[in-house]
Amino acid sequence: MYNEIQMFLDVRYVSAPEAMWRIYTFEMHDMSHAIIKLFVHLPNMQQVYFNTNSTIPDVVERAATQHTTLTGWFALNTQDEEARQYTYVQIPYNYVWKITQTRIWVERQRHFNRIIPRYFVHPREDYIRRLNDNDLAYNYALAYINRYLALQGKSNRDFQLLLPTEPVEHLIEDEYDYDQSEEQEIANRNIPLLNQEQRRIFTDILLAVNENERVSHRLFFIKGIGGAGKTFLLNTLLTYLLGNNHRYIAICYTGIPASLLKMAKRFILLLCYRFHF
């Protein structure tokens, strides 16, 4: 018989810091910030959720009457003069998003100090909005993917993807807009700061980056407790690569790490056009 609790106890590892934390009975969880997700979308391009058992007229009716945080904000502005003084990002500080039948912003009664409004823009819509043209956005995405694949000696064709139908290279030039000497300077400043372990990993990876070096492996997994210096190490490495005219692709699964690493992209941004996420 599979004993789930015993299994958990058997494989559980309690590190020294966690053991101390528990012995002193410190709080294990705390809620520090209220994170409020604000959607940004083009007209009629919002996500619509429905039950698979619903009929199409019901789904359409629901979609037409249910606001997103963005359309709800527009609606709020038509009725509430007070609300017009706030930008979209300021709204959650003064209004609460009430999920009722219709979903509306209502005036906030309790004020928290720590609210983080977070935008959510679908990458596809972001491209379309920035380029203001569907076909151009599609081409842009194809060129963008092709360019990354070219760094690995491949092209869109190797993955049954189309090639861009018109030259859009100039649109993606800005991706590589950096000052090489500035990067070099930052790298020169940070490399001497690396501690012994960071320096060892830095050297090993640099050797692996050099195609002419004979190394036993070129795949690295860097592990360390929070604050150990992983991001610092990676950014120093990426800055060094930029400063020495190497091209790289830094890919993260989610947005927060992507915002911490130098010129990193979210995985989904590379794929969204192919699969229409």
Ligand SMILES: Nc1ncnc2c1ncn2[C@@H]1O[C@H](COP(=O)(O)OP(=O)(O)OP(=O)(O)O)[C@@H](O)[C@H]1O
């Ligand atoms: N060698 C170093 N010299 C100077 N500062 C450093 C060094 N390594 C790390 N730091 C600093 O220590 C702090 C924590 O480092 P960092 O954010 O890189 O850790 P991390 O392992 O990525 O943490 P987490 O897993 O929580 O994201 C940062 O302020 C970073 O600038």
